[in-house]
Amino acid sequence: xxxxxxxxxxxxxxxxxxxxxxxxxxxxxxxxxxxxxxxxxxxxxxxxxxxxxxxxxxxxxxxxxxxxxxxxxxxxxxxxxxxxxxxxxxxxxxxxxxxxxxxxxxxxxxxxxxxxxxxxxxxxxxxxxxxxxxxxxxxxxxxxxxxxxxxxxxxxxxxxxxxxxxxxxxxxxxxxxxxxxxxxxxxxxxxxxxxxxxxxxxxxxxxxxxxxxxxxxxxxxxxxxxxxxxxxxxxxxxxxxxxxxxxxxxxxxxxxxxxxxxxxxxxxxxxxxxxxxxxxxxxxxxxxxxxxxxxxxxxxxxxxxxxxxxxxxxxxxxxxxxxxxxxxxxx
Numbered sequence: 001x002x003x004x005x006x007x008x009x010x011x012x013x014x015x016x017x018x019x020x021x022x023x024x025x026x027x028x029x030x031x032x033x034x035x036x037x038x039x040x041x042x043x044x045x046x047x048x049x050x051x052x053x054x055x056x057x058x059x060x061x062x063x064x065x066x067x068x069x070x071x072x073x074x075x076x077x078x079x080x081x082x083x084x085x086x087x088x089x090x091x092x093x094x095x096x097x098x099x100x101x102x103x104x105x106x107x108x109x110x111x112x113x114x115x116x117x118x119x120x121x122x123x124x125x126x127x128x129x130x131x132x133x134x135x136x137x138x139x140x141x142x143x144x145x146x147x148x149x150x151x152x153x154x155x156x157x158x159x160x161x162x163x164x165x166x167x168x169x170x171x172x173x174x175x176x177x178x179x180x181x182x183x184x185x186x187x188x189x190x191x192x193x194x195x196x197x198x199x200x201x202x203x204x205x206x207x208x209x210x211x212x213x214x215x216x217x218x219x220x221x222x223x224x225x226x227x228x229x230x231x232x233x234x235x236x237x238x239x240x241x242x243x244x245x246x247x248x249x250x251x252x253x254x255x256x257x258x259x260x261x262x263x264x265x266x267x268x269x270x271x272x273x274x275x276x277x278x279x280x281x282x283x284x285x286x287x288x289x290x291x292x293x294x295x296x297x298x299x300x301x302x303x304x305x306x307x308x309x310x311x312x313x314x315x316x317x318x319x320x321x322x323x324x325x326x327x328x329x330x331x
Contacts, residue, residue, distance in 0.1 A: 005190045011053065014187065018054040021175050025163050027131055033058040035124045036133045037116075038084065040076040040196035044135035045083060046184035047176055049193065051133065052087040060090040062123050062132075064116045067097045068108070069199065076196050083193075092127070094119045109206055121170050129170075136161055136174045139181040142231035143211050145238075154294065155242050160235035180228070249282040261287070263327040269305055276301040280320075287329060290315045 007013060022028025036051060038044040038061045051059055061084040065077045077093050084091040096119055102111040124132050141160045148157035164173045176184065188195060204210045219227045252275055256267045263283070268276060277297045284292060292300070292314065300320060303310045304327060312320045318331025 009183075009186055009190050014050060015054050017178065018050055018175070021178065022055075025173050025175065027133075027173055027175075028055075031057040032131055033060070033127075033129045034131045034133055035060050035062050035120070035127070035129045037120055037135065038063050038080050039135070039198070040080040040083070041135070041198060042185040042188060042195040043137050043140075043176060043181065045080075045193070045195045046187045047133060047135045048084065048087065048089070049188065049191075050175075052089060060092060060127060060129065062120060063091070063093045064119050065093060065095045066112050066116070067095060068099065068112065072199060076198075079196050092123055094123055109208070117167070121168050124170055125168070132170055132172050134172055134174050135176055137176045137179055137181050137184055138232050139212070139228055141177055141235050142228040143208060143216065145231045145235040146216065147208060147211055155238055155245055158235065158238035159242050160232075160238075162239060177232075245278065246282075249278040253279050253282045253286075258326065261329045263329075265304060265322060265325050265327050268327065273298070273301050273305065276304055283329060284314070289318060 019028060027034065034051070034055070034057060036044070036048055036059060038048050040063070048061055061080065063077055063080045065073050067073060069076075081091050081093065096115045098108065098112045098115055101115055102108060106114075120132055124130070145158060145160035148160065161174060161177070163177060164171055166172070185195070200206070201209060202213070204213050216228065224230065252271060253263075256263045256279065258264055263279070268279065271279070277294075280292065280297050280300055284290075300312050303312055304322060308322070310322045314320055314329075314331070316331070318329075321328045321330065
């Protein structure tokens with residue numbers, strides 16, 4: 001069958017991409033067990049096929065059933081289980097009730113992302129797996145960059161999404177960020193493989209769907225047909241800037257850190273306002289706090305530089321206070 005497959009979709013080309021990506025991201029040569037987050041859509045099933053074809057390590061497909069679309073969600077689970085079984089792969093399904101678990105003020109989208117992420121972490125840890133593969137593609141990267149720019153963002157949001165990130169001792173990898181959405185479906189299509197389409201993906205009342213279905217196509221048609229690639233490349237360029245900024249932030253923070261929750265205020269005030277903001281954000285990330293807006297970061301930076309006692313509410317019961325020449329992060 002390979003002889004009937006276009007060259008750009010051949011095992012040779014795909015294998016080369018797979019190896020180069022795995023070596024760059026660092027997961028290829030370890031041969032460690034990996035979990036693959038598989039929804040049943042074209043992106044994640046193409047990822048599953050690629051790993052089955054080119055990865056020598058132990059693999060488990062994990063499917064999170066969100067309980068949002070009733071019978072359709074259950075159908076996704078059954079289909080994904082059969083697909084994984086047809087490839088000879090281990091399969092785990094986890095059911096979560098997103099509507100019932102949605103927190104006050106949280107959108108259904110945000111709740112689904114939060115619960116999916118935590119379920120993946122919990123399941124992987126239960127299985128002794130520390131690497132999870134996600135099926136985000138180049139279009140997802142471009143859409144996220146545009147979304148973040150439109151709602152107001154700094155360098156971190158300009159990155160869109162990184163090739164790998166860590167949370168709770170688990171590393172998430174995104175091996176498909178170099179491939180377009182349609183290309184991934186072509187990988188399956190030319191091999192006679194099918195996938196499931198999530199009906200909610202066509203509902204443009206959701207912001208990300210609106211960007212994907214209407215805004216980006218309009219930009220490509222009326223402004224630049226290469227808009228997706230340019231946005232994705234911008235995100236990659238910003239990733240390099242972010243890495244440099246993160247390194248500098250950690251360096252400044254280390255020079256002012258007294259313990260895990262306390263900074264030396266006198267040392268911190270030797271730095272510029274922008275540098276103090278970098279320290280504030282780095283401290284917040286270390287403590288797992290919600291990201292502060294630029295305006296509130298500047299407000300806190302001003303209080304730190306001004307001198308005297310202060311109490312600043314970060315979120316909920318968590319505060320940052322200044323007293324006795326120290327800055328305390330408490331909550």
